[in-house]
Amino acid sequence: MPPPSLVAALACEPKLVSKHPALGDFLRWRWPEAAFMTAAGMAEATGLPATTLIRLLALLGYPNFRSFRDAVPRQLRSR
Template identity: 80%
Template sequence: MRADRPGRPAPPPGLVAALGCEPKLVAKHPALGNFLRSRWADAAFMTAAGLAEATGLPTTTLIRLLALLGFPSFRSFRDAVRAQLGSR
C-alpha cells in the first residue's frame, strides 16, 4: 500500500505493525490490534481514555495490555507512536 494515494492510509511503521500483530494482544483484544493496523497514526494524538473508547476497551484494560507489551505507561506508548510518525 502506498502512502501517496489519496484516501488510502500508509502502512504502519515497524513498531506499530509489530504491536498490531502481537499474539498476546490479538488473541484477547483484536479490536486494539485492528486499530493499530488501520488507524495507528491517530494513536499519537489520543488520550488513554480516547483510545480505550475507540477500541471498546476499558481504560484500565488498555493500560494493562500496553504494560504487557512493554510500555510502562500510556505516555511511553504514545511517545513511541509519535516517534514512528515523526520518522516517516
C-alpha cells in the same frame, strides 16, 4: 498508510490479537491517531476499558500510556 515496524509488530502480537482484536485492528489501521489521543479516548475507540488498555500496553513494553503515545510520533518521523 501501513504502520511502521514497531506498531506493526504490536498489532500482530499474538497475545494481543487473540484476546483483544479491536486493539490490534486499531494499531494496524488507525495508529497515527494515537499520538493525539488520551488513554480514555483510545479505550473508547477500541471498545476496551481504559485499565485493560493500559495493562495491555504494559505487557507490550510500555510502562504507561504516555510512553506509548510518545513512541507514535517517533515512528511517524522515522518513515
